[in-house]
Amino acid sequence: MDRIDTSLIALRRILRATEMFGREITQSAGVTPVQFRVLQIIGETGQTTAKTIAQRMRVSQATVTSLVDKLVREGMVLREKSTLDRRQTNIHITPKGKKTLADAPDPLQQRFVRKFSAMEDWEQAMLVASLERIAAMLDAEDIDASPVLDTGDIKRASET
Amino acid sequence: MDRIDTSLIALRRILRATEMFGREITQSAGVTPVQFRVLQIIGETGQTTAKTIAQRMRVSQATVTSLVDKLVREGMVLREKSTLDRRQTNIHITPKGKKTLADAPDPLQQRFVRKFSAMEDWEQAMLVASLERIAAMLDAEDIDASPVLDTGDIKRASET
DNA sequence: GCATGATATTTCAACAGTCAAAGCATATTT
DNA sequence: AAATATGCTTTGACTGTTGAAATATCATGC
Numbered sequence: 210m211d212r213i214d215t216s217l218i219a220l221r222r223i224l225r226a227t228e229m230f231g232r233e234i235t236q237s238a239g240v241t242p243v244q245f246r247v248l249q250i251i252g253e254t255g256q257t258t259a260k261t262i263a264q265r266m267r268v269s270q271a272t273v274t275s276l277v278d279k280l281v282r283e284g285m286v287l288r289e290k291s292t293l294d295r296r297q298t299n300i301h302i303t304p305k306g307k308k309t310l311a312d313a314p315d316p317l318q319q320r321f322v323r324k325f326s327a328m329e330d331w332e333q334a335m336l337v338a339s340l341e342r343i344a345a346m347l348d349a350e351d352i353d354a355s356p357v358l359d360t361g362d363i364k365r366a367s368e369t
Numbered sequence: 370m371d372r373i374d375t376s377l378i379a380l381r382r383i384l385r386a387t388e389m390f391g392r393e394i395t396q397s398a399g400v401t402p403v404q405f406r407v408l409q410i411i412g413e414t415g416q417t418t419a420k421t422i423a424q425r426m427r428v429s430q431a432t433v434t435s436l437v438d439k440l441v442r443e444g445m446v447l448r449e450k451s452t453l454d455r456r457q458t459n460i461h462i463t464p465k466g467k468k469t470l471a472d473a474p475d476p477l478q479q480r481f482v483r484k485f486s487a488m489e490d491w492e493q494a495m496l497v498a499s500l501e502r503i504a505a506m507l508d509a510e511d512i513d514a515s516p517v518l519d520t521g522d523i524k525r526a527s528e529t
Numbered sequence: 530g531c532a533t534g535a536t537a538t539t540t541c542a543a544c545a546g547t548c549a550a551a552g553c554a555t556a557t558t559t
Numbered sequence: 560a561a562a563t564a565t566g567c568t569t570t571g572a573c574t575g576t577t578g579a580a581a582t583a584t585c586a587t588g589c
Contacts, residue, residue, distance in 0.1 A: 212485075212493050212494070212497050213482055213485055213486070215497050215500075215501065216481070216485060216496060216497050216500050217478065217481065217482075218504075219497070219500035219501045219503070219504040220383070220481070220500060220504075222504035222507070223380070223383070223500070223503055223504050223507055224384065224387060226504070226507035227384060227507075317507060318377065320506065320507065321376070321377065321380070321506060321507060322373055322377075324506045325372075325373055325376060325506070326373070332502070333372050334372070335495060335498070335499055336376060336499050336502060336503065337372050337375050337376050337379070338495070338499075339495055339496050339498075339499030339500070340375075340376050340379035340380060340383070340499070340503070341375065341379045342492070342496065343379070343383055343481075343496065343500070344378075344379040344380075344382035344383050344386070346480065346481060346484045346485070347382070347383055347386035347387075347477060347480060347481060
């Protein structure tokens with residue numbers, strides 16, 4: 210087994226881990242990864258608008274509407290017309306939604322951060338260098354990546 | 370911006386690159402990433418069975434049926450009952466399917482292999498070590514990853 | 530004050546991908 | 560031959576996704 214195979218396998222494990230995490234969520238939280246991501250965004254500030262979610266997730270507003278519909282049905286969030294700008298709808302999280310967020314399994318990102326922090330300085334440095342190298346190898350162009358790693362956040366970049 | 374952020378961003382770029390590649394395919398080849406993956410598997414040997422595809426992609430046979438349906442409709446592949454075991458159906462690729470494969474944009478994997486091969490020995494070693502480290506960080510358990518990196522291959526691992 | 534255009538959201542119709550369950554045809558085992 | 564196993568497709572359902580059209584509400588210019 211040469212280095213290329215070893216690398217490819219590792220890369221695939223990484224990709225797969227994000228998928229796996231998605232399923233953990235579905236099982237334990239009762240919402241799908243995408244829905245969970247919506248819930249996370251709403252949960253950050255307690256309430257937000259459809260537009261914001263659409264932008265953050267890089268999906269269309271129509272998609273957000275259907276996603277929020279499902280969360281409303283589950284009792285995780287509520288919709289309420291904004292009083293300031295009545296075109297807007299504030300979507301806010303319910304206690305049940307908060308509980309779902311709180312009870313969610315250790316997110317991938319946290320897992321990463323925790324283990325990364327525990328590393329020796331030299332190893333951290335090596336990892337950072339390697340990751341950047343690999344990212345550069347794979348993505349040809351500009352990416353407006355923010356420091357957030359989520360399943361469900363890795364989606365459409367249209368209408369940007 | 371600390372190392373954690375930098376790492377997370379790089380990781381996300383990597384994840385995103387696989388998504389992007391999916392869209393390149395859709396645009397230039399006229400098939401979706403998943404359909405393309407099916408085509409790839411069939412193309413490897415020129416013909417194969419539904420079961421094989423289902424196992425390789427880790428999806429149910431029902432899914433494969435619907436995917437192959439679409440490829441048949443597109444004229445990329447053909448179905449033909451096996452003469453040896455008439456329960457089986459051999460799915461084989463057509464010239465059009467071959468052309469689609471041949472004309473596809475540089476796959477992620479090739480891109481990776483090419484650039485990886487061009488690296489200095491020490492850098493390759495570092496990358497391999499880092500990738501394995503990261504993979505271990507993220508995936509808690511056993512993964513039967515084969516040395517194949519594809520969008521669309523990173524899917525359900527049930528019924529294994 | 531009100532017409533015009535911009536903005537925020539939802540509704541609708543349509544896909545792709547996915548699966549479980551059921552059905553069908555064919556092999557294999559007993 | 561009967562029972563069981565295997566390979567595949569059909570059916571019905573659900574999530575995620577979008578573009579286009581509909582609705583409601585600002586915001587501006589005149």
